[in-house]
Amino acid sequence: KAGVTQTPRYLIKTRGQQVTLSCSPISGHRSVSWYQQTPGQGLQFLFEYFSETQRNKGNFPGRFSGRQFSNSRSEMNVSTLELGDSALYLCASSLDGSYNEQFFGPGTRLTVL
Amino acid sequence: KQEVTQIPAALSVPEGENLVLNCSFTDSAIYNLQWFRQDPGKGLTSLLLIQSSQREQTSGRLNASLDKSSGRSTLYIAASQPGDSATYLCAVGSTSNFGNEKLTFGTGTRLTIIP
Numbered sequence: 001k002a003g004v005t006q007t008p009r010y011l012i013k014t015r016g017q018q019v020t021l022s023c024s025p026i027s028g029h030r031s032v033s034w035y036q037q038t039p040g041q042g043l044q045f046l047f048e049y050f051s052e053t054q055r056n057k058g059n060f061p062g063r064f065s066g067r068q069f070s071n072s073r074s075e076m077n078v079s080t081l082e083l084g085d086s087a088l089y090l091c092a093s094s095l096d097g098s099y100n101e102q103f104f105g106p107g108t109r110l111t112v113l
Numbered sequence: 114k115q116e117v118t119q120i121p122a123a124l125s126v127p128e129g130e131n132l133v134l135n136c137s138f139t140d141s142a143i144y145n146l147q148w149f150r151q152d153p154g155k156g157l158t159s160l161l162l163i164q165s166s167q168r169e170q171t172s173g174r175l176n177a178s179l180d181k182s183s184g185r186s187t188l189y190i191a192a193s194q195p196g197d198s199a200t201y202l203c204a205v206g207s208t209s210n211f212g213n214e215k216l217t218f219g220t221g222t223r224l225t226i227i228p
Contacts, residue, residue, distance in 0.1 A: 004156075033216070043202070043218040056213045090156055098206045098214040099144055104157040 002027065004093050004105035012111045018079040021108045025072050025093030031055075032074040033102070034066060037088040046089075049074050050097060078110075086112045115140045115207050119219035126193060127227050134188040134222050136203035141181045144214075145206040148177050148188050150199040151221070157202065160188070193226045200224070 005024045013019050025032050033056075034046040045058035049068035066076040072093075078085055088107045094100040116139045126132050136146070144165050149157040161170045161177040163186070169178040176189040190197055202221040209215040 006156075035218075042220045043204075045216065048214075056209075056215065088154070092157075098216045101159055101162045102147060102157075102204070102216065103159060104149070106156040107154075109154070 004091060004103050006089075006091055006105035006108050008108060009106065010109045010111075012113065013081050014113050015081055015083060017081050018077060019081060019110060020075055020077045021089055021091075021110075023074045023076075023091035023093075023105055025074070025091075026103055029093040029095055029103075030072055031094045031097045031100075032068060032072065033092045033094075033098070034074070034076050035090045035092065036060075037090055037107070038086075043090070046076065048097065055097070081112045083112050086110060115143075115205060115209075115215070115217045117203060117205050117217050117219040119201075119203060119222050121222060122220065123223040123225070125225040125227055128193060128195060130193050131189065131191050132193055132224075134190070134201050134224070136186040136188070136205075136219055138184045138186075138205045138217070140207055141184050143181060143205050143207045146177075146179055146186050147204045147206070147216075148175075148186075149202045149204065151202060152199050160201075195226045195228050198224055198226045 007022045031050045033048040048056040052068045068074045090107045092102040092104045147162045148160040163179045174191040200221040200223045204216045204218045
């Protein structure tokens with residue numbers, strides 16, 4: 001069974017640009033969650049999607065958005081990038097949300113210059 | 114608000130020793146707790162998931178225990194190996210003030226096994 005995949009693995013952008021990251025969950029999983037990981041703040045929850053609907057949201061500004069498609073694949077978008085957005089972005093899939101075991105992808109390393 | 118603490122932040126032990134990693138949480142109204150390992154620059158690998166009704170889970174050389182009433186979990190690693198070197202994170206599943214399911218992560222313990 002294939003694991004969670006994330007593309008691209010690495011990204012370099014400049015301030016003010018926007019970026020789209022993609023996550024393909026494990027087959028059969030309907031919940032996808034996104035996290036931002038930085039050395040200073042650790043792992044912070046961005047949002048969770050389930051059956052194409054945002055079910056849960058963390059405390060991030062509106063520049064961070066996401067969506068989920070009918071095949072459960074998810075994308076997150078960050079607009080007007082800031083230097084502080086440099087981080088490892090991780091997605092996790094599960095059958096039905098955080099009541100179930102979470103499986104993480106390898107992450108996308110975003111660097112904002 | 115759920116807060117999860119992992120102490121110590123870093124730990125070095127000689128190969129072959131048994132060791133215990135600690136995780137504490139402030140709100141005992143949890144529905145599960147999961148342990149992960151993370152290698153540098155990589156994603157998280159799930160190690161063990163303990164449901165709130167369980168006291169422990171075992172997988173190979175790993176054993177995780179949960180004491181909800183005291184707000185603590187431990188991850189026991191037997192006969193440590195250099196390949197166990199990684200950062201270990203615990204995550205607590207609970208319901209937020211808004212009624213949503215929420216995973217709260219600790220900041221991790223960076224483990225180094227010395228050959």
